[in-house]
Amino acid sequence: MLGGLSVGSVSPSYKGHRYPVEVISHCVWLYFRFPLSFREIEELMLERGVLVSHETVRRWCGKFGQAHANGLRRRQPRPGDKWHLDEVLVKINGERKYLWRAVDQEGTVLDILVQNRRDAAAPRRFFRRLLKKTCSVPRVVVTDKLRSYGAAHREVMPSVEHRAHKGLNNRAENSHQPTRQRERAMKGFRSVGGTQRFLAAFSGISPHFRPRPHLITASDYRAEMTVRFAIWDQITGVTGRPTTA
Known part of the structure; x- marks a missing residue:
């Protein structure tokens, strides 16, 4: 959980945008939090009396989504010392690609990377990217039994314990x-x-707004979400929690 609010972060610039910050922030939140299309967000905003096109929503998400994600990541604690890595097949425009993902023992996403293959070069590239991005070295790395993980582990982080087991x-x-x-x-x-x-x-x-409610009471969940919404408002530059968009 997030225990409190830190200060001193710089909100993104909305200069040149005719819509208020609250509207832009709300649309970006809707898109990355829920499985909604840009047209569906346009309709939701219309129901609230806000006339905004789906193309405008798309541009907002493209411009501000990564900046807001980076702001949230800066608020996270340091990664845990046990990293779980996995790769899954994804179809992109009909072609087979592989999505590589790393999370720590708390489930915090450390990084994701789309690559063409899952040979020895792919996990090696992902390992090096992880070390550079997190500026830390794990105590344990947990993977499935894909053999290319072992080769990459021995080359990039041989001093780190490697556990290869599907069930782990x-x-x-x-x-x-x-x-x-x-x-x-x-x-x-x-x-x-x-x-x-x-x-x-x-x-x-998305994970910022998923505090695993089955692990806490309803009142604690609401309190936790209040903190997380306040952090989102600070990150996006919203001055107060709006009752309307």
Whole structure:
């Protein structure tokens, strides 16, 4: 859980946008939190009396989504010392690609990467990217039994314990589920670059609003969500929680 609010982060610039910050922030939140299309968000906003086109919503999500995700990641604690890695097949414009994902023992997404193959070079590239991005070295790495993991592990982080077991890697496999849900809602991904950009923002924003309610009481869940919405408002530059868009 997130225990409190930190200060000092810089909100993104909305200069040149004729819509208020609250509207832009709300549309970006809707898109990355729920399996909605841009046209569905346009309709939801119309019901609230806000006239905004789906193309405008698309541009907002493309411009501000990653910035907001980065702001949320800066508020997260340091990664845990046990990393779970997994790769899944995704179809992008009809072609087979592989989505690589790493999470720590708390389920926090450390990074995602779309690659063409799952040979020895693919996990090696992902390992190096992880070390550079997190600026830390794990105590344990947990993967499935794909043999290319072992070769990459021995080359990139030989001092780290490696556990290769299908049953131990549920944490990373479960983290793929929201992505699969969005993939179905979007009727598949269209391009490698677009998929990477969307998932980079999605994996930073969506988990922020998923505090696993089955692990806490209803009152604690509401209190936790209040904190998380307040953090979102700080990240996006909203001055107060709006009652309307």
